[in-house]
Amino acid sequence: MKCRHCGSPLNLVLVDLGSAPPSNAYLSPEMLTAPETWYPLRVLVCKTCWLVQTEDHAGREELFADDYAYFSSTSASWLSHSKSYVERMTGRFGLGPESMVVEVAANDGYLLQYVMAAGIPCYGIEPTASTAAAAREKGIEIEESFFGVELALELVAEGRQADLTVANNVLAHVPDINDFVSGFAALLKPDGVATFEFPHLLKLVAENQFDTIYHEHYSYLSLTSVARIFAANGLGVFDVEELPTHGGSLRVFAQKAETGRRERTERLAEMLNTEAKAGVENAEFYSGFQARAENVKNDFLAFLIDARRKGLKVGAYGAAAKGNTLMNFAGIRPDLIPYVVDRAAAKQGKFMPGSRIPIVAETHMEADRPDLIIILPWNIKEEVMKQLSGASGRGARFVTAVPELAVSS
Numbered sequence: 001m002k003c004r005h006c007g008s009p010l011n012l013v014l015v016d017l018g019s020a021p022p023s024n025a026y027l028s029p030e031m032l033t034a035p036e037t038w039y040p041l042r043v044l045v046c047k048t049c050w051l052v053q054t055e056d057h058a059g060r061e062e063l064f065a066d067d068y069a070y071f072s073s074t075s076a077s078w079l080s081h082s083k084s085y086v087e088r089m090t091g092r093f094g095l096g097p098e099s100m101v102v103e104v105a106a107n108d109g110y111l112l113q114y115v116m117a118a119g120i121p122c123y124g125i126e127p128t129a130s131t132a133a134a135a136r137e138k139g140i141e142i143e144e145s146f147f148g149v150e151l152a153l154e155l156v157a158e159g160r161q162a163d164l165t166v167a168n169n170v171l172a173h174v175p176d177i178n179d180f181v182s183g184f185a186a187l188l189k190p191d192g193v194a195t196f197e198f199p200h201l202l203k204l205v206a207e208n209q210f211d212t213i214y215h216e217h218y219s220y221l222s223l224t225s226v227a228r229i230f231a232a233n234g235l236g237v238f239d240v241e242e243l244p245t246h247g248g249s250l251r252v253f254a255q256k257a258e259t260g261r262r263e264r265t266e267r268l269a270e271m272l273n274t275e276a277k278a279g280v281e282n283a284e285f286y287s288g289f290q291a292r293a294e295n296v297k298n299d300f301l302a303f304l305i306d307a308r309r310k311g312l313k314v315g316a317y318g319a320a321a322k323g324n325t326l327m328n329f330a331g332i333r334p335d336l337i338p339y340v341v342d343r344a345a346a347k348q349g350k351f352m353p354g355s356r357i358p359i360v361a362e363t364h365m366e367a368d369r370p371d372l373i374i375i376l377p378w379n380i381k382e383e384v385m386k387q388l389s390g391a392s393g394r395g396a397r398f399v400t401a402v403p404e405l406a407v408s409s
Helices: 029-033 076-093 112-117 129-137 149-157 177-187 201-206 223-232 266-278 289-309 321-330 362-368 378-387 389-393
Strands: 012-020 039-045 052-054 101-104 122-125 162-168 188-199 235-243 249-256 314-317 372-375 397-400
Touching: 012 289, 012 321, 076 112, 076 162, 076 378, 101 112, 101 177, 112 122, 149 177, 162 177, 177 188, 177 223, 177 235, 188 201, 201 266, 223 235, 223 249, 223 266, 235 266, 289 314, 289 321, 314 362, 362 389, 372 378, 378 389, 378 397
Parallel strands: 101 122, 101 162, 162 188, 314 372, 372 397
Antiparallel strands: 012 039, 039 052, 188 249, 235 249
């Protein structure tokens, strides 16, 4: 395989997690009698441009199908994060009734609802029919399509250029990263700003966040690689912020390379320097990750087997993609975790891909009263523990497996 940005041959392996079905390919009851398609889940590092990336096996149309089941609005903390973003960007860039905000991967309108409420014209671009429909129900205009240069030029021809584009947790989800980034350079007004949020590779490696690896994430991004990719595709990075979301993310600010006039900030230079010191452009930085992932898998499996032998009741919370990566890497099945609770109605009544663990409503856990609650989306652990405070009040313990096994007292 060759690098999806620069075309160099790839031969440095970050991690091999075996094989798994796509992490958002949840199963209906009728699908349980049919085979699933599993793909290798191996991550490679380009030693030319240092883009970290999965092998190409599944196309975007298969991974982001019409019944895509991830709805951003189910997380209260993510809604709060999004509302704060809109308030800050409105103030920083002077957005108002004459502006245009465009979100790529608008999902269910979780963010644009706040843009609309502020009286700022906006529209979203979202390829999955399920979430696009949810956004339209909020009154948000949606272009139901994948984004790239071709769509961007069509929108520009219609006079729909953007003062601000938003792309949260989508830069990693695109197979053709060059076409995707070039689309923003085309869509922005001459003085427009593009912001991108994505999990930070530095955190992923340093904190053993291997469960954020799945087929829908084609790329794993450092500021160093992003700045290089942007520069090759008509954008210039001028600022960066560190965020606590998704276990540690970056928010990158970019502008058109030809017409943008904003000065590069000191914190941009500082972050690039931090990554350089960590060694993101050195093969040694990526060594040892496989062994650390396997240690987590082994510890988690041993814990669950011990709980079963002791007769403890176990339930899990959060049918998120990262949970599917962990389940399938560890070979966990319903004998060890009999169900997973999720607040998203679109997932309830379905089954986790690969492990085929049933997904249920929170009322199921309330009736079951498990001794141990496995929080699969560890990045929102505090939110989940607060939400399930009644369970801890009766003695249930909360468990997370990543970055290492942790059990609440």
